[in-house]
Amino acid sequence: DARVTQTPRDKVTEMGQEVTMRCQPILGHNTVFWYRQTMMQGLELLAYFRNRAPLDDSGMPKDRFSAEMPDATLATLKIQPSEPRDSAVYFCASGLAVWDDRPETQYFGPGTRLLVL
Amino acid sequence: AQSVSQHNHHVILSEAASLELGCNYSYGGTVNLFWYVQYPGQHLQLLLKYFSGDPLVKGIKGFEAEFIKSKFSFNLRKPSVQWSDTAEYFCAVNFGNEKLTFGTGTRLTIIP
Numbered sequence: 646d647a648r649v650t651q652t653p654r655d656k657v658t659e660m661g662q663e664v665t666m667r668c669q670p671i672l673g674h675n676t677v678f679w680y681r682q683t684m685m686q687g688l689e690l691l692a693y694f695r696n697r698a699p700l701d702d703s704g705m706p707k708d709r710f711s712a713e714m715p716d717a718t719l720a721t722l723k724i725q726p727s728e729p730r731d732s733a734v735y736f737c738a739s740g741l742a743v744w745d746d747r748p749e750t751q752y753f754g755p756g757t758r759l760l761v762l
Numbered sequence: 763a764q765s766v767s768q769h770n771h772h773v774i775l776s777e778a779a780s781l782e783l784g785c786n787y788s789y790g791g792t793v794n795l796f797w798y799v800q801y802p803g804q805h806l807q808l809l810l811k812y813f814s815g816d817p818l819v820k821g822i823k824g825f826e827a828e829f830i831k832s833k834f835s836f837n838l839r840k841p842s843v844q845w846s847d848t849a850e851y852f853c854a855v856n857f858g859n860e861k862l863t864f865g866t867g868t869r870l871t872i873i874p
Contacts, residue, residue, distance in 0.1 A: 678862075688852065688864040701861065736805060750796070751862060753806040 647671045649739050649754035657760045663725040666757045669718055670739030676749050677720045678738040679705075679712055682756070688736075694720065695742060727761045734758050764789045764857045768865035775843055776873050783838040783868050785827075785853030794856040795836040797827055800867075801849045809851075812836065823847070848872045 650669045658664055670677050678693040692702035697714040705712065709728070714720045724731055734756045740749030767786045775781060787793060794813050798806040810821025817829040827838045838851060853865040 687866045690861055693861070738806075750808060750811060752808070753798075755805045 649737055649752055651735075651737050651754040651757050653757055654755060655758045655760075657762065658727055659762050660728055661726040662761075663723065664727045664731075664759060664761075666722045666735050666737075666759070668720040668722070668737030668739075668754055670720065670737070671752055672718070674739035674741045674749075674752075675717075676740045676742045676751075677714060678740075678751060679720070679722050680736040680738065680753075681733045682736060683733045691722070691735075724759075727759075729761045732759055732761050764855075764863060766853055766855050766863050766865040768851075768853055768868050770868045771866070772869045772871070774871045774873065777845055778842050781838070781840040781843045781847070781870070783851055783853075783870070785836045785838065785865060787834050787836070787855045787857075787863075789834070789855070789857050792858050795827070795829060796854040796856075796862065797821065797825070797836075797838050798852045798854060798864075799849045800852065806852065809838070843870075843872050845872045845874050 679691040691705040692712040738751040797809040
């Protein structure tokens with residue numbers, strides 16, 4: 646049963662520290678999405694990649710957030726420096742885009758619960 | 763602007779009751795529609811999706827949804843809910859681009 650995996654599952658850190666979250670998409674999927682979920686804002690799309698290339702990161706605070714895909718099996722989301730308002734659950738999702746009119750179905754990972762003190 | 767609305771923020775039902783959760787979107791073009799469920803402390807799981815064809819879509823766990831284009835709606839239904847259906851339900855819409863726009867979610871509580 647193929648799944649998206651994310652590490653760490655939980656992270657507690659102090660304000661100002663760097664946080665790196667990792668995501669392993671489902672093998673063969675070519676699209677990776679990063680979302681942030683909070684009580685106040687709900688689910689927000691931060692960024693997404695197709696074939697490892699960033700397609701849209703307009704939802705991401707540029708000054709402190711960065712997202713990369715070093716290879717097809719790993720996506721990272723980094724926050725530096727972290728702030729208390731970054732506390733949220735960060736979800737990664739992957740999908741397989743094919744070249745027709747249909748969007749890919751997104752499969753979500755278990756999330757990283759981040760608490761910045 | 764393209765948006766997704768879930769007007770029911772919290773729904774409380776007794777077991778065996780019938781369920782209908784509303785989802786409306788604002789966009790006149792072609793859309794692709796999804797319902798996801800998030801059980802307490804877990805990640806989002808796909809319940810069902812609609813791309814084209816029969817507007818009545820059947821998903822997992824006995825859920826179904828009906829796409830009514832004239833009403834810009836994609837309501838989720840289940841004839842008889844169980845305690846294990848307690849979760850948060852998200853409607854999501856693809857507005858012809860590559861992103862999904864999620865509704866704010868509906869929290870469903872089933873009372874045994």
